[in-house]
Amino acid sequence: MTMTPNTLPTVPADLVTGYPDLNRPTEFTQAGLGWVPWLAPLPVAEFEQRHWTGLVERSRAQMPYFALLAREPEILAARTRTDFDIFGNDDGGLPLYERELAxxxxxxVNGCVFCASVHSRNATRLSGREDDVQALLDEGVGVTIDERWDALIDASRALTVTPNEFGTAHVARLTALGLSDLDISDAIAGAAFFNWANRLMLCLGEPEMPPARSTPRRPTV
Incomplete structure (x- = not known):
């Protein structure tokens, strides 16, 4: 990318890809989705040690999203470790499935179909409450499930719309339902992190239904 004073960065045309024949999802789903980047991921052959370090898990080099983020490996490393701690550290705090729910x-709220599929699927896997999770996807954040999940969803909604909308009333509602300060902190972390992560992903590519074709996708440049 290049920049000149008082201008936005420009991206070389040969790095920008479109997918006219992409099988795009038409609704929110718990099904596993693919994801295609609009900008070229870093080829694995060009990875140096700092890129492998940034991935945290080497297998992620095969995932287009993380291979793209590996172009800024130090930022990717911080992002990945934060993600792992929020959604994988079960040493106290909110149950992992409710962090996934957040x-x-x-x-x-953000319309990130790919991230919604991943985290709704995880919430179902960890909680066993597939119908309730699907209701969130189908009806949106105004859904009525039960007092606890409704409060968690509403707090997540408020944080996502704008952080200033989240306030003491949300904390009081969650506290009254038996959530500790650590529980509430985990709910905030789950929603806030993916409020940011959604916006990044939505700017870099788009989801696709699992490919069921015998010929390769035809990108356009």
Missing amino acids: AAAASR
Whole structure:
């Protein structure tokens, strides 16, 4: 990318890709989705040690999203470790499935179909409440499920719309339902992190239904 004074960065045309024949999802779903980048990921052959370090898990080099983010490996490393701690550290705090619920709610508000699919699927896998999770996807964050999940979803919605909308009333509602300060902190972290992550992903590519074609996708440049 290049920049000149008082201008926005420009991206070389040969790095920008479109997909006219992409099988795009038409609704929110818990199904596994693919994702295609509009900008070229870093080829694995060009990875140096700092890129592998940035991935945290080497297998992620095969995922277009993380291979693209690996172009800024130090930022990717911080992003990945934060993600892992919020959604994988179960040493106290909110149950992991409710952290996933918070992320799914934020993704539903932002319209990030890919992230919503990942986190709703995780919420179902960890909680066993597939119908309730699907109701969030189908009806949106105004859905009525039960007092606890409704409060968690509403708090996530408020944080996502604008952080200033989240306030003491949301904390009081969650506290009255038995959530500790650590629980509430985890809910905030799950929603806030994916409010940011959604916006990044939405700027860099788009989801696709699992490919069911015998010929390769035809990108356009």
